[in-house]
Amino acid sequence: MSSGETIWTDDPPFPANAKRAVNNAQLRRNIRKATTTIRERRANLVGEMPDWQELRTSGAAIKDEVLRNLDRYLEQFEAAATGRGAQVHWARDADEANSIVASLVAATGETEVIKVKSMATQEIGLVRALAERGIAAYETDLAELIIQLGHDRPSHIVVPAIHKNRAEIREIFLKEMNDAPADLSDDPQALAEAARQHLRRKFFEAKVAISGANFAIAETGSLLVAESEGNGRMCLTLPDTLISVVGIEKLLPTFRDLEVFLQLLPRSSTGERMNPYNSVWTGVTPGDGPQNVHVILLDNGRTNVLRDEVGRQALRCIRCAACLNVCPVYERTGGHAYGATYPGPIGAVLTPQLVGVEHASELPFASSLCGYCYEVCPVKIDIPTVLVKLRHDAVRTGRHPVEGALFGAAGAAMKGRRRWTRALRLAPLMRFARRGGPPPLSRWTSVRNLPEPPDQSFRDWWVRQHESAREVIRERKRQ
Amino acid sequence: MSNDRETLRVALFATCLIDALFPDAGRATVQLLERLGQRVEFPLEQTCCGQMHANSGYFEVELVGRYVDVFSRYDAVVVPSASCAASIHHQHPMIARAAGDEALAVRAESVGSKTYELSQFLIDVLGTDDVGAYFPHRVTYHPTCHSVRLLGVGDRPLRLLRNVRGIDLVELPRWDECCGFGGTFAIKNPDTSAAMLADKMDAVIDTGAEVLCAGDRSCLMHIGGGLERIRAGVRTLHLVEILASTEDEYRPDRAPARSQPGAAPARSQRGAAPAATEEPPG
Ligand code: SF4
Numbered sequence: 001m002s003s004g005e006t007i008w009t010d011d012p013p014f015p016a017n018a019k020r021a022v023n024n025a026q027l028r029r030n031i032r033k034a035t036t037t038i039r040e041r042r043a044n045l046v047g048e049m050p051d052w053q054e055l056r057t058s059g060a061a062i063k064d065e066v067l068r069n070l071d072r073y074l075e076q077f078e079a080a081a082t083g084r085g086a087q088v089h090w091a092r093d094a095d096e097a098n099s100i101v102a103s104l105v106a107a108t109g110e111t112e113v114i115k116v117k118s119m120a121t122q123e124i125g126l127v128r129a130l131a132e133r134g135i136a137a138y139e140t141d142l143a144e145l146i147i148q149l150g151h152d153r154p155s156h157i158v159v160p161a162i163h164k165n166r167a168e169i170r171e172i173f174l175k176e177m178n179d180a181p182a183d184l185s186d187d188p189q190a191l192a193e194a195a196r197q198h199l200r201r202k203f204f205e206a207k208v209a210i211s212g213a214n215f216a217i218a219e220t221g222s223l224l225v226a227e228s229e230g231n232g233r234m235c236l237t238l239p240d241t242l243i244s245v246v247g248i249e250k251l252l253p254t255f256r257d258l259e260v261f262l263q264l265l266p267r268s269s270t271g272e273r274m275n276p277y278n279s280v281w282t283g284v285t286p287g288d289g290p291q292n293v294h295v296i297l298l299d300n301g302r303t304n305v306l307r308d309e310v311g312r313q314a315l316r317c318i319r320c321a322a323c324l325n326v327c328p329v330y331e332r333t334g335g336h337a338y339g340a341t342y343p344g345p346i347g348a349v350l351t352p353q354l355v356g357v358e359h360a361s362e363l364p365f366a367s368s369l370c371g372y373c374y375e376v377c378p379v380k381i382d383i384p385t386v387l388v389k390l391r392h393d394a395v396r397t398g399r400h401p402v403e404g405a406l407f408g409a410a411g412a413a414m415k416g417r418r419r420w421t422r423a424l425r426l427a428p429l430m431r432f433a434r435r436g437g438p439p440p441l442s443r444w445t446s447v448r449n450l451p452e453p454p455d456q457s458f459r460d461w462w463v464r465q466h467e468s469a470r471e472v473i474r475e476r477k478r479q
Numbered sequence: 480m481s482n483d484r485e486t487l488r489v490a491l492f493a494t495c496l497i498d499a500l501f502p503d504a505g506r507a508t509v510q511l512l513e514r515l516g517q518r519v520e521f522p523l524e525q526t527c528c529g530q531m532h533a534n535s536g537y538f539e540v541e542l543v544g545r546y547v548d549v550f551s552r553y554d555a556v557v558v559p560s561a562s563c564a565a566s567i568h569h570q571h572p573m574i575a576r577a578a579g580d581e582a583l584a585v586r587a588e589s590v591g592s593k594t595y596e597l598s599q600f601l602i603d604v605l606g607t608d609d610v611g612a613y614f615p616h617r618v619t620y621h622p623t624c625h626s627v628r629l630l631g632v633g634d635r636p637l638r639l640l641r642n643v644r645g646i647d648l649v650e651l652p653r654w655d656e657c658c659g660f661g662g663t664f665a666i667k668n669p670d671t672s673a674a675m676l677a678d679k680m681d682a683v684i685d686t687g688a689e690v691l692c693a694g695d696r697s698c699l700m701h702i703g704g705g706l707e708r709i710r711a712g713v714r715t716l717h718l719v720e721i722l723a724s725t726e727d728e729y730r731p732d733r734a735p736a737r738s739q740p741g742a743a744p745a746r747s748q749r750g751a752a753p754a755a756t757e758e759p760p761g
Binding site: 014372427 | 493495497498499500501502503505506509521523524526527529531532533534535536537538539541542545569570573577624625628629655656657659660661662663664665666667668669670671672673674675676700701703704705707708
């Protein structure tokens with residue numbers, strides 16, 4: 001398995017991570033505040049679209065078409081992009097992708113590069129891999145800059161520093177940004193301005209930029225990056241060399257398909273009608289922008305996901321993070337608890353599939369299956385159904401023998417009327433453990449009582465009613 | 480519909496949870512349906528739809544087969560649980576297919592299509608949103624996630640509740656948030672579940688309601704267990720227990736008595752004896 005930083009530790013222990021997060025009052029407040037705001041913005045903007053459900057259906061259908069014919073679209077993309085002067089590289093996994101990027105940078109003779117915010121490069125752990133080869137990569141997205149300066153990890157797909165409030169950000173800047181003004185306040189404008197000044201020099205000096213892409217167009221060989229700040233566009237236009245790491249599922253068949261996705265994405269992700277900056281480039285434009293354009297098509301587990309009939313829909317994902325913003329679990333645990341590049345509901349279905357369920361066996365259980373993620377997902381990924389499917393895969397790895405035995409026993413009792421009727425007569429025993437009992441029961445009774453058991457089960461009552469009814473009939477007949 | 484209605488062969492799928500721990504909700508379902516002129520059968524071979532197993536990763540195809548065998552001969556199956564109804568609709572065919580049993584999947588789809596969650600049965604099949612209930616209490620309603628998002632019951636339960644005489648129905652703040660039950664989620668991720676429960680209890684207490692109701696006894700067991708633990712003074716009732724109450728039978732002392740689990744049979748011993756169509760075990 002070569003997954004870069006798809007997961008941060010083998011088999012991330014979600015319940016233990018979540019326990020820590022749930023007890024972190026500041027984190028809870030930061031995330032609740034931020035997700036509630038984005039959630040409302042999204043709901044309002046989606047509400048004004050009469051054809052939202054049709055757009056979702058189209059989005060899902062276009063992505064499914066791509067996934068069904070991925071081989072063909074990838075080759076079409078390669079031919080079109082190459083024809084326009086780009087160089088296309090193929091990377092099977094994180095190591096391959098990182099090596100390709102490193103050698104491309106080395107070939108320019110540069111030791112510093114600037115970066116556009118990108119999930120694919122997070123997933124492969126590119127910044128660290130470059131650092132190991134003596135290349136410094138600077139994040140230019142404001143939130144990613146905060147994470148990088150704070151020696152932290154992103155905790156959200158769109159808003160990586162969502163777990164930090166402005167007072168914390170100010171502290172990071174004062175401590176880690178050598179050119180931060182000494183009188184820096186925690187006003188968002190002031191913080192953004194300080195970051196802008198800090199980045200300015202880098203934008204003008206950098207000769208190499210690294211990006212991901214939101215969409216890759218098979219028909220034209222174009223890439224698109226959507227963003228809010230304009231820093232991405234600086235990276236995409238100023239340097240001589242542009243290297244983009246693109247997951248193979250990012251393809252769309254035609255340019256026209258953007259019509260659907262440029263409506264779905266901004267409303268779902270940032271709660272905007274349009275992304276402030278949509279940058280599109282197609283190979284090299286002589287004399288304008290980067291003259292040295294590379295695209296690395298990244299697999300890193302994606303073709304494995306494609307093999308799973310139920311799970312493959314996760315590859316439709318356009319990383320809008322709407323599912324994170326509405327998730328009641330994410331809202332209380334934040335993103336780090338998932339221990340992986342992709343947090344929240346999409347992470348819970350994507351990570352185990354990318355790295356193998358045995359390397360992320362707790363993640364499919366990190367959900368109450370409330371279904372809110374499915375309701376908001378712009379490409380209609382049925383996350384709850386995929387979660388259940390992955391739970392099925394996870395229990396088959398045999399890691400939970402005690403639980404398996406308990407479910408087996410319950411299942412056995414349910415497979416015969418007499419057995420079940422007798423089992424229900426044990427319910428009154430529950431009376432002795434309503435507020436306590438040994439684990440795993442204590443995980444329930446630590447905060448809630450068990451119900452007071454009834455004197456008889458419903459079926460015993462039903463049968464008794466019948467008996468008395470039949471007695472009445474018999475009695476009447478006798479008379 | 481009214482002609483078919485009299486000849487409908489209706490079965491109750493009580494769900495394992497109501498059968499085992501909350502018989503009041505089962506009795507109230509029988510009572511309500513009989514009051515509305517339905518003859519309800521309770522096939523004793525039924526046990527569990529297998530939802531809890533499936534949601535924990537254990538696909539019990541035998542339980543799917545059992546459900547299909549027991550209920551295929553009825554015209555309609557009424558389930559006083561939205562999450563079980565949703566599981567029967569969506570998960571049964573999937574579990575059968577995962578086991579490679581396409582024939583069972585097709586039969587499961589057919590039985591699923593005549594399986595109705597309670598409020599759907601009342602409104603869509605019986606065509607009524609006023610069941611003539613009387614319940615003079617301040618009540619708030621929690622639309623459970625599976626009822627709204629998986630099954631799509633929409634505002635049916637609220638329409639039924641709004642027509643209850645004497646009720647003081649108050650909206651639950653942040654009603655669209657999950658209560659944190661999630662089956663074994665409550666055990667596997669106890670801290671996150673507890674945090675979600677705390678927020679749900681806050682919202683319930685904010686309403687000043689004396690009764691919290693829902694269409695899923697499972698979520699109510701979780702929220703109700705929490706409310707009882709903190710002595711919140713709010714009791715939980717299944718939606719059907721409110722719909723089964725009538726002015727005729729209503730005695731002000733009864734509702735509290737019913738909430739005292741164990742003291743429940745008072746309610747059950749009223750009402751006509753159920754249709755004696757099923758042989759009791761020998
Ligand atoms: S799964 Fe859907 S909602 Fe979640 S990030 Fe992907 S596209 Fe957005």
